[in-house]
Amino acid sequence: MPLRGNATFLLSLSIVFLSWKFCHGGKILVVPFEGSHWVNMDIIIKALHSRGHSVDVIRTSVSWSIQDNSPYYKTVTVPVTESFNHDFVNPIVKRVIDIESGESSVLCFASLQVEMLTAMSNMHRKMCIMATNLFKNKDLMDSLKESKYDLVLTDPALGTGIMLAHALKLPLVYNVRWVTSGEGHMAIAPSPLSYIPLTGSRLTDKMTFMQRMKNLIMYVIWQVQDQFLISPQYQAICDEFFGPEVRYSDLLKGADLWLMRVDFVFEFPRPTMPNVIYMGGFQCKPAKPLPEHLEEFVQSSGEHGFILMSLGTFVSELPAEITNEIAAAFAKLPQKVIWRHKGDRPVTLGNNTLLVDWMPQNDLLGHPKIKLFVAHGGTNGVQEAIYHGVPIVGLPLFFDQHDNLLRLKDRGAAKLLTTSTVHKDNNFLKAVQEVLNDFSYRMNMERLSRLHRDQPMKPLDTALFWIEFVMRHKGAAHLRTESYRLPWYSYHSLDVILFLLTIALLIVSLFAGLVWSCFRLCLKRKVKSD
């Protein structure tokens, strides 16, 4: 049977080719997002590089966080005149504090919502300009096509990478926590709103009737935002470059793999899909020794240990009354404090507190002398705290931070404060002392840490395995449902139910009609016979 012989030979050849190819590594095109999202992506890029893959990164000419040159990747720069930046963050934080303190009116709250929405829509608009500039640049697109990448790895918080994968006909892998319509899962996994709290809802997975109502209303708001403000911007680009039959939402949902930056030690249990791979905490690793001056400072804390405080990458300023209150509270503690702080030096700062511009957060969280982490609740920081088992006093500011911290509070591993009350009645000092002295916080966080670390593979290795899986098999179609292509009424079987109900109604009506006719006929005859 020569056919089979030939095919076997071809098969062997392709296996040899494949092994060769993966000994020599694949080619990956990364379309990242700026800021803390890039910090995440950079870790994966370095890991891919160390496994022999070559990585090209697409950035804008005005990118503020993605370096142009790196030993780990080459950059492909798209010229734009304005880029997403984080100037809008500090004013919004100030407004949030005013509103939470009750110092602003309901009107102010509404205007803040509009402002945040505008900022978000604006961010997507800038990303769309980047995408348009990219797709219009024939030379650049041709050179990308000729590069014969194996896959596109992108953060779907913004949509350029999604459309680029379609344009280049490449498998698509996400490094994801957010999509345009909200939290990543909501786009592809069935998400009953009765027990899956929306981001921003400040709810857990156990809700009262009123809470479920709030959750449903927030869902509608998210959907309206996405349908009317954000997705149309991307759809316009699809219309222009791929034709109107290509739906942006289909491209978004059609990714091969979703490497999700959470896990179920952090996230409440919920439905998921076979092509969602959990890599929460992939950035965490055992602590390295600290720089000499930090180690010295930390050691000087003696048996009391030290506290770490950071409010993340974006926020550089809190109102002075809050920072002064926090500094004064720290000054009363026997612990030492390392505080990543960017604004003016608080006047009440004690001798035990060291202000720093930057710090090796993971190494400090993994230090044996750490007692407590005062955090704003960004996903990265929360996952690192879980990994190292350090309890948290949380001071959430906006976005998902309150929800992130709520997940730890619900497990008894964190205490939550709000910006409106943190500087009143010694609240901050009380919260810090409670978490330091009530050992249950530490016990609970250590339990989470044990659960998190007890996985068959490290999250980063899992992520790498699946990225390479997609390269080896040219996608992961067998893990991906295409049910999203169904119209919503078919997806939910509403058309079938309506049809069956109509049939049932018809049968009942016919039967009732028949009985009624018989009844009337009998009645008539009876009248006649009478």
Next chain:
Amino acid sequence: MPLRGNATFLLSLSIVFLSWKFCHGGKILVVPFEGSHWVNMDIIIKALHSRGHSVDVIRTSVSWSIQDNSPYYKTVTVPVTESFNHDFVNPIVKRVIDIESGESSVLCFASLQVEMLTAMSNMHRKMCIMATNLFKNKDLMDSLKESKYDLVLTDPALGTGIMLAHALKLPLVYNVRWVTSGEGHMAIAPSPLSYIPLTGSRLTDKMTFMQRMKNLIMYVIWQVQDQFLISPQYQAICDEFFGPEVRYSDLLKGADLWLMRVDFVFEFPRPTMPNVIYMGGFQCKPAKPLPEHLEEFVQSSGEHGFILMSLGTFVSELPAEITNEIAAAFAKLPQKVIWRHKGDRPVTLGNNTLLVDWMPQNDLLGHPKIKLFVAHGGTNGVQEAIYHGVPIVGLPLFFDQHDNLLRLKDRGAAKLLTTSTVHKDNNFLKAVQEVLNDFSYRMNMERLSRLHRDQPMKPLDTALFWIEFVMRHKGAAHLRTESYRLPWYSYHSLDVILFLLTIALLIVSLFAGLVWSCFRLCLKRKVKSD
């Protein structure tokens, strides 16, 4: 701070204790189901034993597949007078063939459905007698309690193990493909009927309107069966021994882990839950050398290779006209054939065909000379064929067999026949020749095999990891949603939607009323002023 000092000491002690405990292995109570389900469970028990765990197995005094003594486990025997057996299988197969051939009326079809349902309900009734005998036996229950097991491992196709775990307050792990309400996923993962085909529906994940209607109707039938025929039997036991506040369906859905005997190379992509662990193909392993007489027979096939045929554990007899046709077709082939056959010797049997009572199926499927597997489509055989990349000619008889084979046909790796047509128009011979000569079947099956084998861990190791995980952490609550405790209308947010609609309607009515009143007022004034 002595509190923290003490707690740290206690923590260290408990870690030492835990490490000791798991060096010395855990104690597992297994409540298996008979037949091919037991074959599966036995593999896991042996693996657990080899990792140093001690296993006790609960069986009935009339068990026909679970041995009383084994080097791998101890048995706990529950006295019963009658046990589930498979006598009902052969008559049902005959009826299926009659009906598929059109030789029986619609009435016959209905009576077959009733017969199968009665058989199934009967099976559960016998299991309930076993459970009652067990729970009534105070000495036996006391000795089980005193044994201090770490978890209950059970096959939830029948419910005794589920209730026993509740009675003993132990974590619960399933080795699962079926539950009383149908396919395992349907009980805990959201399952949109628009793309998740019901077992028995003979549908894929891409359906027309009529197919989706069929699927929905089958779902209703499954639910009615479960709600009125099966679950009440178990609920009666719960009522008797645990009180009516304990719902059997809650116990069923509340298991810590679902070790699912499928994977997504076999199953269509669908929603899943964090506590579903896929171990499809866990029984597969590289082929061992064959017994001498089989190796000799197989080698004698030369370049043509050989065909394997088996219709599984239960079915011992097919009608003579079918077996004769199959034997005659085999006789015309240049391949050798090994046929696991239990009935009368077919009169048309050729020299190239070897009838056997039993065979080392995995070793034969993994032999380099195998060309084709003629199979009934049981999950075990299908997974083994995938593992070894052997294409299938399928002859499904009942239960899930047609659906199992359909999944391979849909991927171009199997050809399907029905018992009604297999013996007509050389259908069997044509099908076998097609799969032998059209190389795409083999290519597709080998692709499935590559996908299946390309996992970070072997399925059996994954299963063992997670069983031990549950022992280490006394359950897996963080992976398990408790949303099943919500009433169905709350789960689907119907109460919230109804409430919001009512409010909306009220507001609209009020507004309309107001407008109408104003209008009438204006009108009156106009009339007056006129």
